[in-house]
Amino acid sequence: MSAPVVIIGTGLAGYNLAREFRKLDQATPLVLITRDGGGFYSKPMLSNALAGNKTAEMLVMKSVEKMTEELKAVIHVRCEVISIDRSKHEVTLSDGAVIAYSRLVLAQGADPIRLPLAGDAANEVISVNDLDDYASFAARLDGVKRVVILGAGLIGCEFANDLLSRGVTPVLVDPAAWPLSRLLPQVAGVYLAQRLTAAGVDFRFEVSAGSVDRCEGGFRVALSDGTKVEADLVLSAVGLRPRVALAKAADLRVDRGVVVNRLLQTSDEAIFAIGDTAEVNGLNLPFVLPIMQQVRTLAATLAGTPTPVKYPAMPVVVKTPACPTVVAPALTGMAGEWQVNTDETGVEAKFIAADGSLLGFALLGEASKQRQTLAPQLPVWLA
Numbered sequence: 001m002s003a004p005v006v007i008i009g010t011g012l013a014g015y016n017l018a019r020e021f022r023k024l025d026q027a028t029p030l031v032l033i034t035r036d037g038g039g040f041y042s043k044p045m046l047s048n049a050l051a052g053n054k055t056a057e058m059l060v061m062k063s064v065e066k067m068t069e070e071l072k073a074v075i076h077v078r079c080e081v082i083s084i085d086r087s088k089h090e091v092t093l094s095d096g097a098v099i100a101y102s103r104l105v106l107a108q109g110a111d112p113i114r115l116p117l118a119g120d121a122a123n124e125v126i127s128v129n130d131l132d133d134y135a136s137f138a139a140r141l142d143g144v145k146r147v148v149i150l151g152a153g154l155i156g157c158e159f160a161n162d163l164l165s166r167g168v169t170p171v172l173v174d175p176a177a178w179p180l181s182r183l184l185p186q187v188a189g190v191y192l193a194q195r196l197t198a199a200g201v202d203f204r205f206e207v208s209a210g211s212v213d214r215c216e217g218g219f220r221v222a223l224s225d226g227t228k229v230e231a232d233l234v235l236s237a238v239g240l241r242p243r244v245a246l247a248k249a250a251d252l253r254v255d256r257g258v259v260v261n262r263l264l265q266t267s268d269e270a271i272f273a274i275g276d277t278a279e280v281n282g283l284n285l286p287f288v289l290p291i292m293q294q295v296r297t298l299a300a301t302l303a304g305t306p307t308p309v310k311y312p313a314m315p316v317v318v319k320t321p322a323c324p325t326v327v328a329p330a331l332t333g334m335a336g337e338w339q340v341n342t343d344e345t346g347v348e349a350k351f352i353a354a355d356g357s358l359l360g361f362a363l364l365g366e367a368s369k370q371r372q373t374l375a376p377q378l379p380v381w382l383a
Contacts, residue, residue: 003100004029004074005302006091008081008246009107010067011130013275013291015040017105018071020299030073031099033091036132038064038077043109044288046134047158048319051165056135084250086268103270103302106247106258110240110276110286115150119211121219125150125234128159137235144168144232148221150209152179154318156237157192160201161320171202171229173209173221180318183327185338188347188362195323195365204229240286242277257284262308262382264298274298280309281382283331289314313378315361315371324368328378330360341367350374 005021007014010032018030032038039060049059068075080094084104092098112127128137147163149156152174160170172179178189179196193203207223214220218232242257253259253267257279264272264280274294276286283290293309300307318325330336330351336359340349346365353359358377363370 002028003089003102004031005103005105006031006033006099006101007105007107008033008091009109009275009277010034010036010038010040010075011043011107011109011275012288013109013277013295014105014107015067016292017107017274017295017298018073020295021302022071024299024303026072028102030071031076031101032071032073033076033079033081033093033099035078035080036130038067038075039131040067041131043130044319046128046131047155048162049134050138050141050162051321055138056131059131059134081246084246084271086250086271089270101270103272105298105302106266106271106273106277107275108243108246108277110242112236113239113241115209115236115238117209117212119213119222121212121214121234124214124219125212125236127236129240137233140233141166141168146171146218146231147233147235148173148209148219148229148231150174150234150236151238152176152203152205153182153237153239154180154316157196158319159235159237160196161199161322164200164322169200169202171204171231173204173207173223173229175206175208177205179203180325180327183316183329184362185340185349187340187342188349188364191342191347191364192320192323192325196320199322201322240276242279242284244277247273247277255279255282263301263306264294264309265301272298272302280311283311283382285311285314287314287316289316309382310380311382312380313375314381315375317371323364326361326363326368326371328361328375331381334359336360 040062041059081091083092112129146169148171152172163170207225211222221229244254247258248254258273260273260278297307297309315326315328336351336353346367348367349362351360
């Protein structure tokens with residue numbers, strides 16, 4: 001029997017690749033390796049699950065047993081790959097097992113960035129990056145009235161909106177002057193802040209957290225302007241960093257993510273990378289739509305039809321029901337200016353090139369309904 005295709009990771013990237021591959025190839029042995037329990041769930045649902053009163057168990061759409069059967073695969077749960085032997089085409093697991101591979105796919109996702117916080121409770125700041133994290137977070141919410149969230153980006157704003165459904169007051173702390181500062185022009189960011197504030201979010205802009213200490217009943221967060229905020233929990237949402245340690249140790253090319261070509265192939269022709277882990281043509285896009293583009297093309301490549309990945313423009317829907325928001329950021333290096341129209345119902349912000357073409361947009365409130373009209377006007381990200 002030939003050596004299997006081995007996929008490290010069972011998130012959206014890993015499991016969807018396995019599904020797409022099995023549509024094209026029913027015979028090649030398939031092995032998946034995961035640090036968690038192996039249940040199939042959608043990570044993007046973690047930041048809006050509270051509003052639906054979802055437990056971690058309810059978020060699992062298919063058990064590991066069901067996935068094993070569906071994929072005709074061997075799935076190793078609660079273990080990690082600790083090394084890759086490229087010359088032997090083998091990986092060694094944390095339980096001591098050694099598995100040969102014909103092709104290896106790194107779909108390991110990303111880790112939360114940890115701020116260098118001082119204080120006797122700095123190590124009690126939590127992040128929600130997977131199903132186990134969500135289970136722990138949800139279990140601690142009983143009786144919670146106030147949560148400090150570090151970071152007012154996508155995830156911070158989504159968790160803030162979600163916590164409102166539980167009657168929790170979120171305090172969003174960010175060094176920028178408005179939320180989603182890397183994606184929105186100021187006028188749009190101010191509009192988003194106003195709508196979320198009206199819904200119950202407490203923003204602290206242009207400050208950063210320096211320390212987190214225990215206090216009676218919870219935690220005290222000291223901010224850079226000298227103020228202190230008390231809360232029952234502190235949640236960090238300052239961003240993610242692709243998991244590249246394993247690739248580095250195997251001497252694969254790494255920049256921000258694991259560097260891959262248009263076939264999603266690393267500097268080793270037998271090893272591929274997808275999802276949050278991968279960097280394609282300088283693009284590291286930790287969103288669902290790019291992942292789905294990747295898994296379909298890589299499945300074809302692994303099944304014998306080399307297929308380069310393509311990226312159409314892919315707007316991101318921000319899960320903030322208090323202020324519907326859709327962003328389509330212009331790619332780095334694209335020159336243009338924001339043209340913004342705003343009224344009491346929403347904000348339409350278009351990033352326009354000198355020749356008048358549309359490079360990106362941000363749509364808030366009622367204007368978010370224009371997504372389907374504007375998206376086809378955007379340039380392709382990767383042709």
